[in-house]
Every structure is written in structure tokens, then in C-alpha cells.
Amino acid sequence: MKNILSIVLTVMAMLGFVLVRPAIAASSADVLASGAKVFGANCASCHMRGNNLINASKNLKLETLHQYGMDSIAAITTQVTDGKAAMPAFKGRLNAEQIEAVAAYVLDQSEKGWQS
Numbered sequence: 806m807k808n809i810l811s812i813v814l815t816v817m818a819m820l821g822f823v824l825v826r827p828a829i830a831a832s833s834a835d836v837l838a839s840g841a842k843v844f845g846a847n848c849a850s851c852h853m854r855g856n857n858l859i860n861a862s863k864n865l866k867l868e869t870l871h872q873y874g875m876d877s878i879a880a881i882t883t884q885v886t887d888g889k890a891a892m893p894a895f896k897g898r899l900n901a902e903q904i905e906a907v908a909a910y911v912l913d914q915s916e917k918g919w920q921s
Contacts, residue, residue, distance in 0.1 A: 833909075840910025843903045847895065848911075855919035859891045867915040876915075881908035 844852075851858050855865040863869065870876040875884060885904050888894030895904060 836906050836909050837913055839903070840906035840908070843899065843907040844910050847899065848907065855914060865911055865915055866919070870912075870915055876912070878905065878908045878912055881911050
């Protein structure tokens with residue numbers, strides 16, 4: 806009887822772990838809103854409306870991102886994290902979640918033509 810009870814309790818405990826709902830991930834709207842805040846505080850001084858005040862040819866417009874292979878969240882995340890040329894690295898200044906959010910925001914805005 807003790808064995809049956811311990812088996813039942815073990816199965817119930819295992820089901821509890823399996824059936825527990827995972828934490829709800831942030832919605833894409835929340836990520837973009839967070840990215841907009843990060844962009845405004847850290848990037849807008851050089852990249853207002855997707856432009857580039859330091860090197861105009863390296864702007865954040867969709868066609869330019871395509872041209873330089875920067876048209877994915879992964880590529881933008883790497884650029885923001887590590888920096889390159891005149892672009893400073895933000896690793897250490899921003900956490901990974903902030904960097905991914907700003908990358909998503911940049912890609913979203915480039916697809917919208919930086920109108921919003």
C-alpha cells in the first residue's frame with residue numbers, strides 16, 4: 806500500500822511540473838515599446854529617424870540594412886553588443902534583453918520606413 810501511495814504521489818508531482826503553465830513571454834508590442842525606450846535613450850542621438858549622423862551611408866533604413874547584411878535581429882544584436890568602427894559597443898551598458906529589444910525595434914522601424 807505504501808508503494809502504491811508513493812507511486813501515485815510521484816506521478817502527481819511529475820504531472821505538476823509538466824502541466825504547470827510557463828511564464829507568459831512578453832508580447833511583441835511590449836518588446837517594441839521597450840526597444841523604443843532603449844533606442845531613445847542610447848541610439849537616437851546618432852540614429853534619429855533611422856539616419857546616421859556620423860556616417861550617412863551606414864543608416865538604419867531597410868535597404869541599407871539589406872546591403873550590409875544587417876537585416877536580422879541577430880545581426881543587429883551583434884552590432885549593438887560588440888560595436889564596429891564608429892559605433893560603440895553597448896555590452897556592459899545594456900543587458901541582453903535591452904539589446905534584443907532595441908534590435909527588434911530597429912528592424913521593425915526600418916520595415917515601416919521610420920515613420921512612427
